[in-house]
Amino acid sequence: MTNEPKDSFYRRSIPPVICYPNEMLPKPDLTMYTNARRTAQKTDQIIVKPRDASHFYVKAGQFFRISSIDGPQVGDLNLWHSENIKETFYSGKTRALHGSHLTRGDQMWSCFPYLRPMATIIEDTLEWYGIDDFGGAVHDVIGTRCDPYTQNLLNKNNYHYCCHSNLCRALANATNLSIDKIEGLVHDVLNVFMCTGFTKDTGQYFMKASPVRPGDYLELFAEIDLIGALSACPGGDCSKTHSSDSAVCFPLMVEIFTPRKKSLTHKSNGHWSSPKINVYDQTHGQ
Numbered sequence: 296m297t298n299e300p301k302d303s304f305y306r307r308s309i310p311p312v313i314c315y316p317n318e319m320l321p322k323p324d325l326t327m328y329t330n331a332r333r334t335a336q337k338t339d340q341i342i343v344k345p346r347d348a349s350h351f352y353v354k355a356g357q358f359f360r361i362s363s364i365d366g367p368q369v370g371d372l373n374l375w376h377s378e379n380i381k382e383t384f385y386s387g388k389t390r391a392l393h394g395s396h397l398t399r400g401d402q403m404w405s406c407f408p409y410l411r412p413m414a415t416i417i418e419d420t421l422e423w424y425g426i427d428d429f430g431g432a433v434h435d436v437i438g439t440r441c442d443p444y445t446q447n448l449l450n451k452n453n454y455h456y457c458c459h460s461n462l463c464r465a466l467a468n469a470t471n472l473s474i475d476k477i478e479g480l481v482h483d484v485l486n487v488f489m490c491t492g493f494t495k496d497t498g499q500y501f502m503k504a505s506p507v508r509p510g511d512y513l514e515l516f517a518e519i520d521l522i523g524a525l526s527a528c529p530g531g532d533c534s535k536t537h538s539s540d541s542a543v544c545f546p547l548m549v550e551i552f553t554p555r556k557k558s559l560t561h562k563s564n565g566h567w568s569s570p571k572i573n574v575y576d577q578t579h580g581q
Contacts, residue, residue: 345544504534
């Protein structure tokens, strides 16, 4: 270890600044969404089996709810624009704009060059959890998803039911494309219900038992037409392990709700419409 410089205290005491102040972001109209949701009708339901994934379709202007139904279980969520699956959820930029863990009012943003809201969280029954004494919080956008490559690297085996593999199969089924064609479009996730953080001494990513219980849910509003895929993680509640068959796992449920016509109306500027893609000219100075 190198010697500590004389001005080390000064260097450490410099206050941080927020990289991406989000005060200028367009604010989602949660009042409008909540009012429209009250009269929305359930139009579809998908049960995601333990250690597996399922795909689902959500039209712009619909709501989708992810629920714990039988026991504590976390889920890994991917989103794609249904008309262009190259437009995927961008967890890194979402993290930079909103924070390491998401809750009500936060949005899931798409990748470059599109960079627009894909979905908005309108309800979160675990919002009460906050940040615990270990620095843990729920619904993170910092973990990448459990995957067979890291599992093979660390444990020298081939396990095919990690969330990455589950999501690959789900997207392949949704698009009728082969695994090799779509694997690169499976991306870093929103870890629904997962309780995570970073250790204070080593800065390592940690997980702990999820506080989710049957009846808890995360509900979102689809800002654009979506294909979603949800994996019921092989880690169960992620209290001990993942990427194996040793944890107790439970199914998850996805419900789709369709609002009444004209219920999505802003008080100030009329009927809701999907956000446009980012207007940067993409010349990059050339």
